[in-house]
Amino acid sequence: MRVLIEPSSALPLCSVQLVLEGGAAHDPADKLGLGQVAAELMRRGAGGRTRAELDAAFDALGASFEIDVDHDHVSMGGMVLEQHLGAYLALLGDVLAAPALDPRELRELLREARGALDELRDDDRALVRRFHDRALWGDHPYGRPAGGTRTSLGALTLADVQGWVKRWVVADNLVVGFAGAVGKRAERLAEPLLARLPTRAAPRARLARPAGMAGATHGRRRLVLVDKPARTQSQILMGHPGPLWKTPDFLPLEVAMTAFGGTFTARLMTEVRVKRGWSYGARAYLSRGRAGAFSMHVFPSAEQTPDTIALVHRMFAELCDGGLSDDEVAFAQRYLERGFAFEIDTPERRLHVRLSTLLAGLPDDYIQTYRKRVRAVRPADIRRAMKRHLDPGQLLTTLVATRTIAKRLPKTAGKIEIQRFDSY
Amino acid sequence: MAKLELVDEAPLAGVERRGQARVRRFRMRQNGLTVLMLRDTVAPVLAYQTWFRVGSRHERPGITGIAHLFEHLMFNQTEHLAAGELDRLIESAGGDTNAATWTDWTYYRDSVPAAELPLVVRLEADRMGHLTLTDRQVESEREVVANERRFRVDDDVLGTLDERSYALAFARSPYRWPTIGWMRDIMAITTEDARAFYRTFYAPNNATVILVGDFRERDALALIAERYGDLGAAELPREPTLREPRQTAPRRARIRREVPADRVVMAWHAPALGHREHVPMQLCDDVLAGGPSSRLHRRLVVKDAIATDVGASLTPFAGTGLYQIHVTLERGHSAAEAERAVEDELERMAREPITPAELGKARARAETQLWSSLSTADGKAEVLGMYETVLGDFRALAGLRQATLTTGARAVQAAVRRWLRPEARNVVVASPARRVGGRS
DSSP states (O other): OEEEEEEOOSSSEEEEEEEEEOOGGGSOTTSTTHHHHHHHHHTSSBTTBOHHHHHHHHHHTTOOOEEEEOSSEEEEEEEEEGGGHHHHHHHHHHHHHOBOOOHHHHHHHHHHHHHHHHHHTTOHHHHHHHHHHHHHHTTSGGGSOTTOOHHHHHTOOHHHHHHHHHHHOSGGGEEEEEEEOOOTTGGGTTHHHHHTSOOSOOOOOOOOOOSSTTGGGTTSOEEEEEEOTTOSBOEEEEEEEOOOTTSTTHHHHHHHHHHHHTSTTSHHHIIIIIITOOEEEEEEEEOOSSSOEEEEEEEEBTTTHHHHHHHHHHHHHHHHHHOOOHHHHHHHHHHHHHHGGGGSSSHHHHHHHHHHHHHHTOOTTHHHHHHHHHHHOOHHHHHHHHHHHOOGGGOEEEEEEOGGGGGGSOGGGOEEEEEETTOO | OOOEEEEEEEEGGGOOOTTOOEEEEEEETTTOOEEEEEEOOSSSEEEEEEEESOOGGGOOTTSTTHHHHHHHHTTSOBSSSOTTHHHHHHHHTTOEEEEEEOSSOEEEEEEEEGGGHHHHHHHHHHHHHOBOOOHHHHHHHHHHHHHHHIIIIITOHHHHHHHHHHHHHOSSSGGGSOTTOOHHHHHHOOHHHHHHHHHHHOSGGGEEEEEEESOOHHHHHHHHHHHHTTOOOOOOOOOOOOOOOOOOSOEEEEEEESOSSOEEEEEEEEOOTTSTTHHHHHHHHHHHHSSTTSHHIIIIIIISOOEEEEEEEEOOOSSSEEEEEEEEEOTTOOHHHHHHHHHHHHHHHHHSOOOHHHHHHHHHHHHHHHHHHTSSHHHHHHHHHHHHHHSSOTTHHHHHHHHHHHOOHHHHHHHHHHHSOGGGOEEEEEEESSOOOOOO
16 A cells, blocks of 8 residues: 655645556456446445445535546545544545445445436536547447446446455555645554555556557547437547657647647637637647547537537648647746646645556656656657657547538548447 | 725634634725735745626626626737737746636636736736727627537536526526526627626726735735726616515426436525525535435435435525525436425425434535635635625625534524425426436
């Protein structure tokens, strides 16, 4: 177990984060959603308390307790008043070391999980991300939905959950973070958690990425139209696989993305929103997960959708062909360097950076050296990284829209595949 | 030269903590500008916010949405800066700028490294007094806002239900129209409308500037005096009445949407932020829908197993606001079932006082939420700005916190009886546009 501490007595509040390696990408192909269901079931009764008693115990402290499962990790934790920190850790210890894993609660949880999938279909932003990831990564585990599907949830059993807990919830696989009013014995706070967890070795939690830069885009442009009735607006994601956070090309490319679509005055926002008013937001970014991807997001009206896609594709091609001006690069470097103060201005944010860099395999001195490394990026580094990692010919475009729009979409966006919004 | 005078000071949220400075309020006699300062040196950053006492309640039918559209236009050109330059200068300094509008206020936020104090004072004073507007900018921003409306309301089921519930619940109050505006009104706003709005409401005597972060008070006072000193006060219009007639019969509406099962919002008039029953209603809200041990979650999601999600919200408005409960039904269950269960729980709240454990939980959760909201410089500035603008005094936060810690179960019961009456209920349901499968 590793423990990170960011002490501060500025407020009478403490944040606690528990992170387990091994997220949804490790779910078996026919048991999608297992990690999420297992982590959630752990909090539905533990340490001799029923679900209702445990919920009441957390709430009585005024504490929050959230669970988040992404492809690489399972995170649990929340905020608690300093005077309740000890009691809060005792409850977390129960969740980790003595979950009830009650079969009746599992049935209820699976019912709620199916309901959550229905709710997701109301949310076009979540919907476009779900279909985009599947199209981008194909059969690779990074293309699978963390919350599973109706079919895969139906296949989950209590034995699956028990197996998951046994496999992943071990001391060796846990990272604990404290931020805020941790008191004088901060370094000993995690001891009760550690003492109760099994000490066997954790499984290896790294997956190989799909081979090649193209990933599942198959080396050509594609357009996936997620057909949903009565849309007045389209949610659109465009992108392709990108570099990993820990690789040398990431930072130069992050500077490039900042200049292209990372701020309000960047190229994308200026052309799409400021000059034309076509979309409320327009941005480009790199993801920091272990999958590594480059994405652009816009959401124009149905009427303006074809023109917006054509414009963004054209701008992306121009970026890849012509690069960035020296002024744009210098601006992006200044923005990232000076704005880093806001990544680390509170103990919770410092803890977040330390946790995520640790899990991504970045050096311990990431915070101390970030500004210097941004300053050191040269235009040649950016050109090289762009050449290696950006390719307009392999752009995947996914949009949630009504299918009548299909005949107006630009032919250059690639072959159109239509999928119903409630089919997945 | 203009001068800022110290008017009063108080600890943040009424709590003195070691190493924590007090909030100090200054006023500029010449033009009525109020300035709140809180020195906070934990990080080399500065939150600089300007809160205007104007929101959608100051609009009128036919021109709804202008307060919000105008907020967008404030990022355009001034007599001294080209369009887009404000954003560029802030971003170039490593900062971030944005704004928000609601019923009672509009505020502008700059989050910058601490050394950029002179820059933000210059930029904010400039656009408070010297904004220029062109037809082209107004047209472009209208399109952006129309797209924002599609995103937040027209293509979002909960956004639509929320909008409809306000329109249903309020007959006379200006809270009945959405802050983003009706689409037809947004598209009809002219450049001259925007100019008139600016002249009327954007003046120092209608604003509070808030600084939280690592700055020297003497430097900040001098800069503000220099940059804002020559801005003139405006003659502010009379405030619109926020009174709403007592509701005597329930109202309902139904819409069809592409949803797998019913979604419902139930809404009641609710006490204003400054009303003595606002805190009892906050505690009631937490007992009903705060966290997984809350009564409605236990009843609808766990025991009856008819819903996948339940939530609630209480508005912090200057006038009579709204208390909303929203429920997402599971396939095969109807909004009517949710309504009956909610009514049962409200009857129980009206019949029996909440338990000491529930009261303790609600107080502890309120305390955690309060301190969480104060964890960043931006968060502190937002809390100060909201209370100063809506209630006229940032110290009201301390009073509300104290009331939260002392309000008893009987007061919560009385508030439920007064506000959450069955005949004062407004119900909006979104039903599936087409038949979908039952439970599976």
